[in-house]
Amino acid sequence: MHARIEHLLSIRDGEPVAADVHEHVVHCRACAAALQDVAGIREQLRGLPVAPAEPAGWEEVRQRMAGRADADKRRAAVRRIAAAASAAVIAIAVSWRAGDDFVAPAAVTVLQAPLAVEETLAMDRVAQLQTQSHALEDVLSAFGDAPAVERAGTAVPIDALEAQVQWIDHQLSTGDGLAAGVAERLWRERVDLMNSLVQLRYADAQRIAM
Amino acid sequence: MSAFIDTDLPDTTVARARAGDASAQEQIYRAFERPVRTLARRLLANNAAAEDVAQDVFVDVLTRLHQFEARGSFAGWVRSIAVSRCLMHLRSPWQRSRRWLTQPATDATEWEAWDEHEADTGGAGRTDHASTIDLERALAALNDTARAVVWLHDVEGYTHAEIAAHFGATASFSKSQLARAHERLRTALQAEGIEKPCMPVSSTC
Numbered sequence: 001m002h003a004r005i006e007h008l009l010s011i012r013d014g015e016p017v018a019a020d021v022h023e024h025v026v027h028c029r030a031c032a033a034a035l036q037d038v039a040g041i042r043e044q045l046r047g048l049p050v051a052p053a054e055p056a057g058w059e060e061v062r063q064r065m066a067g068r069a070d071a072d073k074r075r076a077a078v079r080r081i082a083a084a085a086s087a088a089v090i091a092i093a094v095s096w097r098a099g100d101d102f103v104a105p106a107a108v109t110v111l112q113a114p115l116a117v118e119e120t121l122a123m124d125r126v127a128q129l130q131t132q133s134h135a136l137e138d139v140l141s142a143f144g145d146a147p148a149v150e151r152a153g154t155a156v157p158i159d160a161l162e163a164q165v166q167w168i169d170h171q172l173s174t175g176d177g178l179a180a181g182v183a184e185r186l187w188r189e190r191v192d193l194m195n196s197l198v199q200l201r202y203a204d205a206q207r208i209a210m
Numbered sequence: 211m212s213a214f215i216d217t218d219l220p221d222t223t224v225a226r227a228r229a230g231d232a233s234a235q236e237q238i239y240r241a242f243e244r245p246v247r248t249l250a251r252r253l254l255a256n257n258a259a260a261e262d263v264a265q266d267v268f269v270d271v272l273t274r275l276h277q278f279e280a281r282g283s284f285a286g287w288v289r290s291i292a293v294s295r296c297l298m299h300l301r302s303p304w305q306r307s308r309r310w311l312t313q314p315a316t317d318a319t320e321w322e323a324w325d326e327h328e329a330d331t332g333g334a335g336r337t338d339h340a341s342t343i344d345l346e347r348a349l350a351a352l353n354d355t356a357r358a359v360v361w362l363h364d365v366e367g368y369t370h371a372e373i374a375a376h377f378g379a380t381a382s383f384s385k386s387q388l389a390r391a392h393e394r395l396r397t398a399l400q401a402e403g404i405e406k407p408c409m410p411v412s413s414t415c
Contacts, residue, residue, distance in 0.1 A: 006389045038392050041399070042364040051247035052212045054261075058239050061268045068269055176232050 004033045005038065013038050079170075081142050087197050088139050092132045092191065122180035129187035136194035143201045161197045165190060182186050212366045213245035214289045224284055228275040235272050242271075243284070246292045252361045253296040255350040267292045293362065297309050297376055300354045341399075349397035352391055359384055360391035 003011075003025050010017045011025060012035060025031040168190045172183070219241050243277035246267050250260035270291050278287050299305050349357060355377070361382070362368040362376075370381040370388075377383065 004389075006385060006391055009385070009388060009392060034396075037396055041345075041392060041395050044341065045349070045364050046341060048252070048346060048349075048365075050244050051242055051251055053240075054247070057243055057247075057265070058236055060265055061272070064265055064269045066271060068273065082229070208413055 002028065002032070006035070008035045008038050011035060061092055081205060082202060085137050085139050085141060088132075088198070089136050089195065091135065092195065094127055095132065122153050122184050125186050126180065129184065129191050132191050133187065133194055134189065139198050140194065140201060143164070143205055147181070158197065158200050159194050161200070165193050165197070168193070212289075213248050214242075214285045217241055218283060218285045219243055220389040223281065224232060224275065224278065227272065228278075238288075239270065241289050242268075245285075246288065247290050249361075249366070250287070250296055251348065252365070253293075254299060255354075259299060259305070263295050264292075267295045270295065273329050280329070291365070293366075293376060297358065300358065313364050344399060345395070348395050349396065350395055356391035356394065360395070363388050374409055 001026075003021050005019045007017050008025065008031070011022065077154055168186050172178070172186055172190075178186070219238060223234045223237050227238050243264075247260065247264045250264045250267070251257060254260045254263060256323040267288075271288055274291075278284065349360070352360070359373055359377075362373050363370070368376075370384040374381045
């Protein structure tokens with residue numbers, strides 16, 4: 001039985017093999033020739049030519065390095081925006097929650113409370129919502145202009161949301177003397193819409209950065 | 211023998227490159243350009259892909275210089291990045307599907323250009339031009355894994371354990387891939403008629 005090629009390679013590389021296999025290879029001309037072959041192929045492989053130098057190669061590497069640095073900067077910017085957006089969303093959620101906690105006891109006592117107190121509370125909530133809305137405006141403006149090439153999946157909802165925000169702004173701007181409850185409802189809707197807009201723009205920004 | 215063996219740089223060059231010195235970075239590129247491109251071309255057997263990967267290797271090397279620890283040789287560090295990049299390319303499902311659409315570089319034209327360049331520059335080991343072309347064709351025709359294993363083991367001097375670590379496999383896997391590669395190379399070279407003359411088999415076998 002001739003030695004298997006695994007054995008021949010082990011002998012060639014100076015690795016241990018069974019004594020009888022080694023003995024066989026020493027005395028078998030076919031196996032000795034096969035051993036020479038595998039050693040010869042290794043020498044031939046080592047003698048294959050080395051790639052020539054590429055004169056323009058360094059310039060291409062520099063361009064790639066610059067491109068990668070730009071991409072890293074874009075990713076960092078998106079991460080910062082994402083962090084700001086997350087912070088804004090968390091702040092809004094916390095303030096809503098705090099607002100709810102605040103409303104609950106008020107709702108219990110509302111029957112005894114004079115109307116002026118309820119209106120004052122509603123005005124406070126409107127002020128809170130306006131602050132949240134402005135915070136979301138800041139986050140949105142941090143995204144910059146909409147990308148030149150938009151994704152259909154987000155472009156349509158973004159347009160729809162912006163139209164709704166405009167409609168609410170129109171109602172708020174023309175509705176002097178709106179009842180506190182109505183103003184609160186409109187501002188709450190505006191904050192919801194702005195929040196959705198931030199999420200969509202964030203998704204878009206992530207896609208562009210990838 | 212591995213083209214990386216004879217390639218190294220003074221520590222000061224690496225330190226300057228790490229500090230952002232563009233001329234030192236270019237020195238690193240010039241020193242390792244040929245070994246990296248050779249390794250990529252041999253492992254990938256696709257010239258366009260090899261050039262692309264080689265460029266990425268240098269971007270990796272030059273942007274990660276701060277990660278180099280002087281415990282080992284700089285050439286070894288560069289080579290390990292190059293090997294990882296090439297194997298990543300071979301493993302990529304996207305690249306695999308693309309390779310279905312493109313032929314490996316079994317066409318002798320490209321290799322002949324290398325040979326001529328070697329001859330012009332007084333390259334060593336050019337004993338038989340035809341057999342070199344045949345070997346290059348045979349090597350390029352191996353499957354990706356067998357080709358990478360035989361090159362890393364026989365030329366770059368990687369141990370089976372080191373190859374296994376790169377492939378996330380066992381040393382036995384590396385050994386069996388090496389055996390398979392040699393089997394096929396021998397068959398291919400014998401079919402080309404450049405291998406050994408007929409040798410009588412001993413009656414004791």
